Amino acid sequence: MSNIEQTLLALLTEALVRERELAPELDLDTDFVSGLGLESIQVMEFVMTVEERFDIAIDLDTLSTVKSIRDLGAVVAKAKAVTP
């Protein structure tokens, strides 16, 4: 697991614990919607936190292809590579 993926897992776990007062069962490939029952708006809120943590910008179109931490990790890694 990469550093980025580790950070994303921790951020998501923290957000879910805050929301549901319950630690979720979660791995790199858990589907945000079908696995965690998140609404698309909640995924967008989470991504806003991720943008701030890594100081990157992720557009909504890119986000539509993201289903899991593994997908999101790839997007973050790519954005960090182009952001000075």
Added chain:
Amino acid sequence: MTQTDLLEKFSAIAELRRGLLAGGRDPTALVTESLRSPTEGLINGRNTILAGTNNYLGLTFDPACIAAGKAALDAFGTGTTGSRMANGSFAGHGALEREMADFYGLPHGLVFSTGYAANLGMLAALLGPGDAVLLDADAHASLYDGCRMSGASIFRFRHNDPASLDARLRRLGSQARRALIVVEGLYSVLGDVAPLTEMVAIKKAHGAYLLVDEAHSLGVFGATGRGVAEAQGVEAEVDFTVGTFSKSLGATGGYCVSANAVLPLVRYTSRPFIFTASASPSVIATTRAALAQLRARPELRTRVWANAERLHAAFTTLGLNLGAPPSPVVAVRFAQRDDAYQCWQQLIDAGVYTNLMMPPASPDGSSLLRVSCSAAHTFAQIDAIVAAFKDIVAPVQRRTSTPVVSA
């Protein structure tokens, strides 16, 4: 789960509807059977105070507006049967465009068939692939849809948060010069107002453009009713102002006004402008008459604010969990979705109609009752609304007193 049939996606919606119906009344299927005034209607056979409309100036039954609509029906018929670009531009459409521009003191105006079409049409025309749009997270669906239609890269920033906007523009680097910031003046659900002064400073620093949707603030905010940008003294820095005729002006339709010479060119490129029938002549006529009323009668604005302040003060005294400082939109927030739903039903039974907002249609996942004030509400009606909230809502809010933290 993989969907196997085209229509399988509806099973989740059917489930949602079953849940709504099981609770009693379907909040999306309420019918107003007749109207006695802008603020009173018959719902389920009962006289009901309408406290969930967007009739801010109460002009829907204004005699001058009704007379203008009737005269236009007689002179121009029921509909235009065509696009603005073809046979559907009647004298009134052009006149309304000039009058809207004149009202804002700007050279250019454009009228669309609905407010939704105005947002779709302006964003799809202004933006294209390779451009960036910075969108307030709580922006209206029509703004989201317009951005999506344009093919531009969409970046959301935290609601009403200038620092969040600034950070995203900074990350865009040189692309910021191809960026449009999109915000609303008054947000229609929580009733909070955009910090345009700070946003304008950020816009200038990055060389971006700014579009402000004054749908809910037209006629309500600013010394002459032009909206929140006028109230905050930043109109000169707003590149494009959009809005609707379906709230303060009591009709339907949308508009854009601008100092920028590209606005007249939007007619040639905006698909939601071109590929739809233009507004009916009577609708244009009542809108023009309502705009004249808005300009001639500043006391309408004074009255809607007096009602808003009275309602907000009384709700504060009751200890209700409110969404924002006083404005004609007052949102009462609930920690539990079902509490909001039950209160909404009981208020209707008590003769008060409010708007029920639940996730995902409400911001930050909370449930709320949206109460809106009109210049046409009497103080007696405002007091009746307050009395109903005291009986029905206040006890529930005391029971579940955990405040919903405002974002």
